[in-house]
Amino acid sequence: MLVLRSAALFVLAGLFEIGGAWLVWQGVREHRGWLWIGAGVMALGAYGFVATLQPDANFGRILAAYGGVFVAGSLAWGMVADGYRPDRWDVLGALICLTGMAVIMYAPRGGN
Incomplete structure (x- = not known):
């Protein structure tokens, strides 16, 4: 059950995190404005809080492991939000x- 929660x-x-970065990208690069940027900054802040809820107490381990989730999630976000089609190497x-x-x-x- 702990693995499922994690x-x-x-x-x-x-x-x-990915949604927040995407919102900032949309606000700046796609000229959607400060509302998008502000929402992105708030989402990025929320990401920082969610990371603290992991059952493991080691900051370095959590952030290192999250890197793998970020890579896969970024590709998935690009597929859904921007129509990106990853190739087999992605x-x-x-x-x-x-x-x-x-x-x-x-x-x-x-024991750890």
């Missing part, structure tokens, strides 16, 4: 990153 928190963190890279995330977060550690 995975759900990674997904939520990804939605806030997909392979994302799977490698997610595998690394799983090793970092969920590998058995004697």
Whole structure:
């Protein structure tokens, strides 16, 4: 159950961080204005809080593992929000990153 909670928190963190960055991008690069930028900044702040809810207490481990989620989530966001179509190398890279995330977060550690 702890792994499911952790995975759900990674997904939520990804939605806030990637969504926040996308909103800022839209506000600046697509000239949608300060409202979009402000919403993006708020979402990025929410990401920081969600990361603290992970059951593991090691900041470095959480952020390192989240990197894999960020890579895969960014490709997925691009597909949904911008019509981006990843090629097989994008997909392979994302799977490698997610595998690394799983090793970092969920590998058995004697007593830790």
